Amino acid sequence: MIYPHNFEQKIGFDKIRQHIENKCLSTLGIDRAKKMVFISDYDTIARKLHETEEFVHILQEEDEFPANYFFDVRPALKRIRVEGTFLDESELFDLRRSLETIKGIVYFFLNKETEENTPYPYLQKLAGDVTVFPQIIIKTDQILDKFGHIKDNASPDLQRIRREITATLSGISKSLNSILRIAQSEGVVDKDVTPTMRDGRLVIPVIPAYKRKIKGIVHDESASGKTVFIEPAEVVEANNRIRELESDERREIIRILTSFANELRPYTEEIFHSYEFLADIDFIRAKALFSIQINGLLPTFEDCQQIDWYHAIHPLLFLSFQKQQKQVVPLDITLDHKNKILLISGPNAGGKSVCLKTVGLLQYMLQCGLLIPVYENSRTGIFDSIFIDIGDEQSIENDLSTYSSHLTNMKFFVRNCDDRTILLIDEFGGGTEPQIGGAIAEALLDRFNKKNSFGVITTHYQNLKHFAEDTPGIINGAMLYDRHLMQPLFKLSIGNPGSSFAVEIARKIGLPEDVIADASSKVGSDYINMDKYLQDIVRDKRYWENKRQNVRLQEKRLEEITSHYENDIKAIEKQRKEILAEARKNAENILSEANARIENTIRSIKEAQAEKEKTKKIR
Structure with missing residues (x-):
């Protein structure tokens, strides 16, 4: 559904x-x-x-x-x-x-x-x-x-008809050329004029002033009126015969096709x-x-409800960025039976909606039989229903506000969702007074979770972040933001809620400092400090993730070096054994040759017993 x-x-x-x-x-x-x-x-x-x-x-x-x-x-x-x-x-x-x-x-x-x-x-x-x-x-x-x-x-009849058409046309052509040569010699038509076709009949183009010089039927004249087209009387009968033959040809073709x-x-x-x-x-x-x-492919596809994607790419964004020679930031996301609902928070224009749409589009593509742009080690599953609440649904015709439309969708979601449903909700609880809007959103989130539905939900509400932190089955996620460059990174981090960076963005835009200070005092230090703590958590998490990545790289490098040296040692040991084997073989050859020479010497001495000089020489 x-x-x-x-x-x-x-x-x-x-x-x-x-x-x-x-x-x-x-x-x-x-x-x-x-x-x-x-x-x-x-x-x-x-x-x-x-x-x-x-x-x-x-x-x-x-x-x-x-x-x-x-x-x-x-x-x-x-x-x-x-x-x-x-x-x-x-x-x-x-x-x-x-x-x-x-x-x-x-x-x-x-x-x-x-x-x-x-x-x-x-x-x-x-x-x-x-x-x-x-x-x-x-x-x-x-x-x-x-x-x-x-x-x-x-067919035999078609062959006969076409032969007769060819012969008749040839006769007409000869007659026209003969008439044309005479007309040209008399100056009635120009030297470069040739017969032409009008209404399926061969005719001669003639200047209007000389049209009575050639006996026949005037069939047409040019748009400028400077040329008339005459069918000479000598070929009228033959042209009529061509018309009859063409009708016969068409009837025979229809008979063949029928x-x-x-x-x-x-x-x-x-x-x-x-x-x-x-x-x-x-x-x-x-x-x-x-x-x-x-760059779509078929990842592992299993008959269960799961999303475990690595380097997922929004295909339309990819095609758009490709024209601009820009890179799309890939999405890593996991929804399983332990954490079914992902609550994403973070700054506006930070990529929350793109993340949600990427999940919806790729899952929908997959279940329409399309390959999706993810890494091969990704695992995909199947859902019976996908429900989405995104964008401005204000209806003038039905007199529904955006929030009323949102609640109408939520009513449908609560009634129809189950453990084979994935919910995609953008700006959950928004569009009305924050306190009651947040409370209703929290109650709805609790119902979705109790029905074991899966979901990707974006929000700015602090109470929902707290609820997700304390509730099994729901996990926080944050769209990362660079505090120093004051720009979104469009990267999803799962495990902690995100800050909206409202104060920092207001300061970057140039809102007067006294306005920012006044706003901060109105929401209270607890809220500001909590938002700061969220930023610090995300910053520290990024720091340690980078550290961990560097350690992984160093470990990988160390493994490569160790493997390289181990291979070298194995090669040297192999070479040593080969050298020793060769030396042993050479020694055996030398010894064998020496033994042979000694035996030859002894034999020679025995053969030359009486000759002392010769024996000495042999020795």
Whole structure:
């Protein structure tokens, strides 16, 4: 369930839909994009997400996927259900080319199935029961040429008629050229004039003053009145014959097309099913293209209620900033069964609403089957309902103030929320007197929490921050602000409430110091000190987070150095062993050679026993 009716406009999904429609190749995909809706069935969402993810891989890794000729001929197919009707040449040509595309896509997936690992199981399953129609393609090729026109030999009668048209036109042309040469020699028409066509009849352009010099019928004159177009009497009969032949040709073409439609008619339901598949492919392809554009991917998707996102990016903000060569500050956010409701506080224009809209838009995109821009280690879940209360809902027609409209939404939320609902509420409790507004907001927050609903809620109210701090299931969060530069950091920090930095912002804007001092005294030192403590907590938390990050970096560096030295030691030890092994081998070789020489010497001495000089020499 989605609430309110203009939910998509509020979170910007209407613009996402438009991006996808613009990437479709035909009205087939556009119709699918227009009908894209929020789904709460886990298996259906998972299938759509996997289909889109697989198509991303196709776009990035495959060069031969058939992506031409996505034509929507369903209206024409509906029309020929009636006996005696037919597809015209252009419709038949679109049918032939799109059926060829369907066949190419199905065969693309069938060929992939022959491999050991099936790379696109979800898309292959989608293509598995789709019928292709090679016999219709062959039959169409017998009728149409490669440009989509009816062939001369589509039937014997058509071939005869066109031959006669050609012969008759040739005769007319010869007659006209003969008449034209005579007229040119007599100066009736200019030398550069050639026969032209008017109302389907070949005529000669003539200057009005000489129009009586050529016998025939005046068919037309130029807009300036300086030229009249005469059909010479000698070719009137032949031109009439051309008209008759053209009528015969048209009747024969209609007969051929009607005959083809009669053969096609029994298969129209199956063909419709194939075009539904082509529509799916067009739509999935458009979703995949958009995913690539926004760096969308499929994180871990589980059948439970959770949001555990790292580096989540608002896609519309990303596209806008990309044009400006700016970077979007990513969002890290966690909602689980321990902390279901996140209460975000912090300064105005600090990014609270963007954070809330990012959560709403990405969750809605996910449950419409779209990949989302988060890190791969993110974990996503599923909600049955998303309720949002954001922006100015003042209604002149119904005489409702902004606060009344807000309370109307809250009434709906309290009645309909449950543990499978996520609530997105901006400026909770605002729009009325702070004390009672804060009290009502606190009571509502308590009801939401008791109903185990999930939620992202923004507020400035101190009592809600205290309530969140003391209530299990609710956790504070703060949009960080740089006190020194006096500018928002647009970064969410979960665990502590945030300060509105009202005094600091007022001072930066240049509000007189005595006004600030007077305001501070009116709210009391407790409030000012508490706000200061919140700022100090956020500042200290940032300081220690930076310290912790530096320690992590140092530890990582130390691990890298240790690993490097360990690898070096292993390499040296390996090298030492190799050297020792080599030395041992060399020593064995030397010893073996020495032993051989000694044995040879002994043998030589024995052989030369009587010759002392020779024995001495051998020794």
